[in-house]
Amino acid sequence: METDAIICFETHVELKTKTKLFCDCLVRYNAPPNSQICPVCTGQPGVLPALNKRAVEYTIRAGLAFNCTINRQSRFARKNYFYPDLPKGYQISQYERPFCENGYLEIPGDNGQPYAVGIKRIHLEEDAGKLVHSSSSFEASDYSLVDYNRSGVPLLEIVTDHERNPLRSLNEARVYLEKLRQTLKYVEISDCIIEKGQFRCDVNISIRPKGSQGFGNRAEIKNMASFRFMMDALEYEIKRQSEILQAGGQVEQETRLFDEEERVTIPMRSKEDAPDYRYFPDPDLVDIEIDEEYVRSIESSMPELPEQTVYRLTEDFGIPKDDALILAKNKSMAGFFGACAEYCEDTTRLSRWIIKDLFKLLNEVRLPIEKCPVTPQDFSKLINHLSRGEVTDRIGRTVLGEMFRTGGSPEAIINEKGLRPIQDTGVLREILDEVMAANPQAVSKIRRGEVEPINFLIGEVMRKSNGRANPAKVRDLIRREIVLDNA
Amino acid sequence: MELCDKTASKLAKMLKKGEISSREITESVFKRIDEKEGVINAFITITREKALRQADLADDRFRENKRISPLNGIPVAIKDNLCTKGIITTCGSKILGNYIPPYDATTVTKVLQSGAVLIGKTNMDEFGMGSSTESSAFGPARNPINPEFVTGGSSGGSAAAVAAGESILAMGADTGGSIRLPASYCGVAGIKPTYGRASRYGLISYASSLDQVGVLGRTVEDCAVLLNVICGHDRYDTTSADLRKPDFRRSLNKGIKGIKIGLPREYFVEGLNPQVKDQIIKAVTLLHSNGADIVDISLPHARHAISSYYLIATAEASSNLARYDGVRYGFRTSENISDLISMYEDTRSQGFGKEVKRRIMLGSYALSAGYYDAYYLKAQKARTLIKEDFDKAFEKVGCMITPVSPCLPFKFGEKTGDPLQMYLVDIYTVSLNLSGLPGMSINCGFVDGLPVGLQIIGKAFDEEMVLRVGNAYEKMSGSN
Numbered sequence: 001m002e003t004d005a006i007i008c009f010e011t012h013v014e015l016k017t018k019t020k021l022f023c024d025c026l027v028r029y030n031a032p033p034n035s036q037i038c039p040v041c042t043g044q045p046g047v048l049p050a051l052n053k054r055a056v057e058y059t060i061r062a063g064l065a066f067n068c069t070i071n072r073q074s075r076f077a078r079k080n081y082f083y084p085d086l087p088k089g090y091q092i093s094q095y096e097r098p099f100c101e102n103g104y105l106e107i108p109g110d111n112g113q114p115y116a117v118g119i120k121r122i123h124l125e126e127d128a129g130k131l132v133h134s135s136s137s138f139e140a141s142d143y144s145l146v147d148y149n150r151s152g153v154p155l156l157e158i159v160t161d162h163e164r165n166p167l168r169s170l171n172e173a174r175v176y177l178e179k180l181r182q183t184l185k186y187v188e189i190s191d192c193i194i195e196k197g198q199f200r201c202d203v204n205i206s207i208r209p210k211g212s213q214g215f216g217n218r219a220e221i222k223n224m225a226s227f228r229f230m231m232d233a234l235e236y237e238i239k240r241q242s243e244i245l246q247a248g249g250q251v252e253q254e255t256r257l258f259d260e261e262e263r264v265t266i267p268m269r270s271k272e273d274a275p276d277y278r279y280f281p282d283p284d285l286v287d288i289e290i291d292e293e294y295v296r297s298i299e300s301s302m303p304e305l306p307e308q309t310v311y312r313l314t315e316d317f318g319i320p321k322d323d324a325l326i327l328a329k330n331k332s333m334a335g336f337f338g339a340c341a342e343y344c345e346d347t348t349r350l351s352r353w354i355i356k357d358l359f360k361l362l363n364e365v366r367l368p369i370e371k372c373p374v375t376p377q378d379f380s381k382l383i384n385h386l387s388r389g390e391v392t393d394r395i396g397r398t399v400l401g402e403m404f405r406t407g408g409s410p411e412a413i414i415n416e417k418g419l420r421p422i423q424d425t426g427v428l429r430e431i432l433d434e435v436m437a438a439n440p441q442a443v444s445k446i447r448r449g450e451v452e453p454i455n456f457l458i459g460e461v462m463r464k465s466n467g468r469a470n471p472a473k474v475r476d477l478i479r480r481e482i483v484l485d486n487a
Numbered sequence: 488m489e490l491c492d493k494t495a496s497k498l499a500k501m502l503k504k505g506e507i508s509s510r511e512i513t514e515s516v517f518k519r520i521d522e523k524e525g526v527i528n529a530f531i532t533i534t535r536e537k538a539l540r541q542a543d544l545a546d547d548r549f550r551e552n553k554r555i556s557p558l559n560g561i562p563v564a565i566k567d568n569l570c571t572k573g574i575i576t577t578c579g580s581k582i583l584g585n586y587i588p589p590y591d592a593t594t595v596t597k598v599l600q601s602g603a604v605l606i607g608k609t610n611m612d613e614f615g616m617g618s619s620t621e622s623s624a625f626g627p628a629r630n631p632i633n634p635e636f637v638t639g640g641s642s643g644g645s646a647a648a649v650a651a652g653e654s655i656l657a658m659g660a661d662t663g664g665s666i667r668l669p670a671s672y673c674g675v676a677g678i679k680p681t682y683g684r685a686s687r688y689g690l691i692s693y694a695s696s697l698d699q700v701g702v703l704g705r706t707v708e709d710c711a712v713l714l715n716v717i718c719g720h721d722r723y724d725t726t727s728a729d730l731r732k733p734d735f736r737r738s739l740n741k742g743i744k745g746i747k748i749g750l751p752r753e754y755f756v757e758g759l760n761p762q763v764k765d766q767i768i769k770a771v772t773l774l775h776s777n778g779a780d781i782v783d784i785s786l787p788h789a790r791h792a793i794s795s796y797y798l799i800a801t802a803e804a805s806s807n808l809a810r811y812d813g814v815r816y817g818f819r820t821s822e823n824i825s826d827l828i829s830m831y832e833d834t835r836s837q838g839f840g841k842e843v844k845r846r847i848m849l850g851s852y853a854l855s856a857g858y859y860d861a862y863y864l865k866a867q868k869a870r871t872l873i874k875e876d877f878d879k880a881f882e883k884v885g886c887m888i889t890p891v892s893p894c895l896p897f898k899f900g901e902k903t904g905d906p907l908q909m910y911l912v913d914i915y916t917v918s919l920n921l922s923g924l925p926g927m928s929i930n931c932g933f934v935d936g937l938p939v940g941l942q943i944i945g946k947a948f949d950e951e952m953v954l955r956v957g958n959a960y961e962k963m964s965g966s967n
Contacts, residue, residue, distance in 0.1 A: 039590050043810045045583065045691040046570045046592060048724050078806050080854070082831055089809020138827065146814070278854035280863060283695035283803055286725055 002210040003245060005238050006218075007167040007203060011180060013156040013190045014127060014198040015058045020152035021126045022049030022092065027154075029196050033132075033147040041152035043087030048284050055154040056099070056288065058189040059124045060298050062156055063100030065187045065305055066119050070295050074099045076124075076282040081275055084146050085129040093157075095279040098123035099290075105183070106307075107175045110168065117176055118164030127153040150197075156190075162204070162215065170234050177201070177230070179306075186331050188303050194226055201230055207241040207251065216245070217253040221265050224258045233258040237265050309334050313351075317341050323351040332369045339376035346387040353383055357397060361404045373407045374400070382410040394467040395419050422468045425477070428461070431469065432477055435460045446482050454478055490515035491562075491652035495709040498655060499557045502549060509549075509560025512655070513542040513604050516562045519652040520606075526634050529648040531567045531625050532575050533607035538562070541604045548602060557712050559602030564654035566645050567608040568615060569595050569700070570689040578691045579611040579623040579641075582811045582818045582838030592689020593724070594658065594700045594717040601716045606654045610644030613840045614808065615662050615693040617641050618912040620669070621903055622842040632674055632938060636896040639672030639912075641665040645703050646673035656713050657703040662693045663796055664891070664916025666701045667928035671891035671940020674930045676957065677703040678710050681948045682923035683728035686721030692807040694800040695726075697920040707929060707957040711735040714950065730948060738951045739958045744778035746956065749884035753789040754915055759893045766939040767890050770931040770960060774888075777963050779956075782884050786876040789918060791869040796917035797910060798853050798866035805850030811838060845906065874922040881946050886956055889915050891928045891940035915942060925950045929957045931964070 019026055023040035040047045063070050077095035100122035109115030129151035133141040158180065160166065167173045181192045181199060192199040206218035221237060224230045241251050255274070256265040304312070306328050313324035313334065327334045337354055344350045358379070362369060382399060385391040391399065391414070402413045414420050422428055435457055436443050442453040454475065461474045490498065490512045501507045517535055524530060545560030565571060568578045570588035577583045591599065599605065612622040620628045620643030628643040630636040631651035638647045642659030646669035649657050659666040661679035670677025679701040690700050702713040715736065720729045750771065755764060775781050813819035813834030820833035839847070853862035880887070893914055902909040919926040924944055931941040941960070945953035 039588075042815060044570075044588065044590070044816070045576070045578065045586065045810070046568075046588070046689040048688050048726075050723050050725055080806050080809060082809065082812060084812075084814045084827070087810060087815060089812060090806050276856045278806070278851065278856075278859075280802060280806070280854050280859070284692075284726065 001246060003207045003242050004168055004210050004212075005170075005241075006162055006206050006208065006215065007169075007173050007234065008160045008162045008205075008218075009158070009167075009173070009176070010202045010204075011158045011177075012127075012200045013062075013158065013184055013192065015055055015154040015156060015189055016191055017052055017054045017058065017154055019052055021052050021055050021124070021154040022152055025152065028149070031149055033145070034149065036149040037151070041087065042148050043089075049092060049282075051285060051288070052154065055124060056290075057298055058154070059099045059122065059156060060290070060295060061187050061189055061302055062122050062158070062184065063103065064295075064299055064302060065183050066100070066103040066105050066122065066158070068100035068103030068119065068122060070100055070290060071097050072290055073097060074288045074290060076285045077279045078282045079125075080278045083128070084144070085131050085148075085151070087129065087148060087151055091126060091128065092282055092285070093125035094123035096281075097287075104165065105176065105179060107172065107179050110172055115172070116165055117167060117172075118161030120159045120161040120164075122156060122158050125155050125157060127151065127155045162218075170231065170238060173203075173234055174231060177227070182306055182329065186303060186306050186309070203230070203234060205234065205237045205241065207238065207245050209245075216241070217251045219251065219253070219265070220255045221258055222255060222268065225260070229258055229260060232263050233265055236263065240265070306331075313337065317347040317351075319348050319351040323348070323355060326355055327351060330369065336369050336372065336376060340380040340383070343377060343380035344383050346383065349387050350380065350383050353379075353386075353396075353400075357400055361401070373405075374403045378403060378409050385410060385414075389470060389472065390421060391419075392421070392462070392467050392469075392471065394462070395421070398467070419466075419468060421470055422465055425473070428465075428469055428473060428477060429481075431461055431464050432457070432474065432481065435464060436481070443482060446478070489519065489652060491519045491655070493655075494705050495558075495561050495655050495712055496706070498561060499559075499712070502560050503555075505549065509542040509545040509604060510539065512560065513538055513562055513606075516606060516652065516654060523631070523651050523653060526629055527631055527647050527651050527653065528626055528628050529610055529644040529651065529653050530564070530607040531577055531579070531610050531623075531644070534574060534605055535607075537574075538604050538606050541602075545602045545604060556601035556716065558598065558656075558716055561603050562606045562655045563598055563603040563713070564606045564609045564645055564648045564657040565595060565598070566642050566657070566659045567611055568660055568691040568693075569658060570691065571595055571605070571608065574605075574608065576608060576691070577625070578615075579613040579625065580811075580839065580843070581624040582835070583691075584624065584818055586817045588689075590689065592700075593686035593721045595689060597716050597719075598658065598713070603656075603716075606648070609642070609648055609657060609659075612641035612643070612665075613843050614691070614804070615641040615660065615665055615698075616804070616842050616846050618664070618668055618909050619897070619899075619902065620644065621899065622840055624840055627899060630673060630896055632896075633936065635898055636937065637672065637899060639669035639892070639896065641669075642677075642703065643669045643673075646670050646675055646677065649673070649675045649703050649705060655704075656709060658700065658713070658717065659703050660690055660698060660700050661916075661920065662697045662699075663800060663920050664913045666703060667891050667916050667926055667940065667942060668912065670703055670928040671930070671942075672896040672938065674933075674938035675703055675705055676707050676710050676927065676929045677701065678714060678927040678950065678953065679919065679925060680714060680718060680950050681728070681925045682920070683726055684732075684925070684948065684950065685718045686724040686727045688721055688723040692803075694803040695807060696803060697796075697800055699920070707927070707954055707961055708736065708739055710927070711739060711954050714954075728948065733951055735950060735954055738955050741955050742778070743774060743956055743959045745780065746778075746886070746952075747780045747782050747884040748774060748956070749782045749784035749880055749887040751784050751786040751789065751880065751887060751889060753786050754889040758911070758914070759890060760895060762934040763890050763893065763895065763939050766932045766934060767888070767941060770941050770964070771888055773963055774956070774960060777959070784880040784884060784887070786873070786880060786918070788869065788872040788876050792873055792918040792921060793910060793914055795866035795869040795873070796913070796921055797849070798862050799870065799921070801846040801850030802853045802863050802866075803850065805847045805854065808839075808843070808847055811835065813838070842906070870921045873918055877918075877922045877924060877944075885946075886949075886952050887944040889942045889944065891915060891942045895934055895937045895939070919944060923947060925953050927953045927957050929960060931960070
């Protein structure tokens, strides 16, 4: 029996607002424990939440980026449960009337066609604090400490739809998560750094026979701390459920945990033990009215989406789509390209050099593009020298290496290292004569009409001139010296 | 008459003229506390040293002739569910028995900034859950008029303090009648302003959509003085109304000629003590003879008020009280804890009183999956109908008059055995919390030596009308 997987993500994304969702505390990572707290985010008696408007704006930005309907009236609800990292005994979240509903995110599907993955809802809620155990787990610890710095940090929950174009394979899941992260970073509402807990996923998986329209029992998997673990957990779970189905069994509806050591999922709680969160509208917060004008103002001031960047790179700058896709993967890279393109005569050459040469240099020292020691101005000057034929590719690479190492301008390096191209034909001819004298066989082959040895001679001239010769000029000279001479 | 028995308005005049000092008033109040507090038990915490220091500072301000609030140097008692920075705030509960807030409630800040003298934190039903102050973890307050009787609740300590001369003014909070009922039972004036008129920030939540901070005093005018200070928009309470706050004293003496006063007929039916009814009718007759028009009106959904109130209030409470878990502050069980769940269970079992636990369980049930629609949602629908009744009736009248309580003050233990009997005491007051309307209790006479309270109900944000009618009645009845 062939099977299809149905994969749904609940992705939690920490927004990069300056302050928390309901109080004036700063959102800061790596701050000393309990240094970013106040009566509100530690749930003191009598405190009330006051909504951070920027967080609402960011939520709507996400809704627009993922093609959602923005609800005209939205409402916060309380999700009630006890845990030491949850100071009020409830989380302020949303239940009915989230900010955004019924959107989609288009990805390349497994069949090569564009696939609009259904996004059911995007809502805004507060993050909980963090427990620090004295040993490996709560149960095994002599004591546990709570850090409330994270308590109240605004969190988006983005939920995919299990009915409307759900994800169908491990590969689609990977592509979806990458695109999701890329888009959130593009619209500048989250840094999405997984290691800092800014991008966290729970996932629901069920399996059904290929072509079937019904839904099998689903398992929810929690506790996946990295992208790698998410993929491992998904792969394991798809295999586990498929095997149960193949063997004629039935998958239990349950919540499972990912075991990082064993790389397997293990049962956590069954459907019967699922908690009743007793959701109800939070009476401390009034309903939020969102008018058309407000949505439009957010839309008009919204940073570019990845698709728009690709479009701009291909249409405005005329670079190949494959290059545009690579550059647009990282917003800062696309930004670097844009900054260079202003000064550049040949944008295709520019994109090639960024992708092939600059990437390589950055990767070698693990630098992000934001910290690139070469300024866009200098980089584009180099590209212009190349496109005018003033510098050969080979020297270009040497110069770029120096620029990267020292931060110097291309002109300074070319002068200092004596890398200026040999313009004087007399000097070139001298070198060529030497080369011809040393390779009489090649010369006679050329005289007989062979083409291949011409390239060999050019190569030798380049070597002897330390790359400073202009290959086109050398070719010209060879033609004049040997070929024409011959005729 | 001792200084501690005078009204705030009178004392303010004497202070201004330099006839007395705040220190003298404050000492007079503490002398009364020393005499009576052993019986009355109006306070959970008394802040004597702080109060005397504040009194001296207030006197300095008089000497320096600074711009002075009418509250400068006047003793005020604060209900123990309003957070006071550095002063234990228990909410009448063992679970907060050692809790010292790191901040002041917004209304407390305003009162302290006006130069008032904080006498102490007053006794109350645990978390405001009660109508007699008998559910306080610190013993009940006793009625200064007759200590065999309850003060009413939940702001029983605040009402008793004002009635006994243990304070001049008091702050309270009202979720279902918690200011108006004890004001009625102790024979003082008390007003719950419109929901949203005063900030709830720092008021320890019982039921967020019903809770409102208010004031108690010896006269309507005294209430207006304190109300002027505590009201106004607060950006830390998004449910507070962003409206201009009027000067509540300005229209006090405008009289009642031609004002239409509604009598909701559903409030004068079976269940109302006939002697209480007589007192109310006498008061209404007096108002009528002084020029008010009395109009018969109907609030047809009034009978759903108690049941919807107890569903909504307990549902919200079940969530609001979840934070008392022994993790960060307050009481934690001292027993050996084997795991997290037993820490929660033992802490909450031992820290909360019986009535609080009853209401948490009721509320949790009302919000449970499968029951939400039948209970919580239905109660919300009833609430809307009750609100609409008032809107409709207020097209015809400027204010309404009803009894505060269907019965006279009762004795200790009389109603504690039957929670439903206790809940029914609030039958005339809870509708105002459900609809958010302002309401005031003023004394309208005595039956068998026990005071009867008259409730004046106003339109939303029309406290001025409530105060005006109350003040007029006080003047014409000579009770002022």
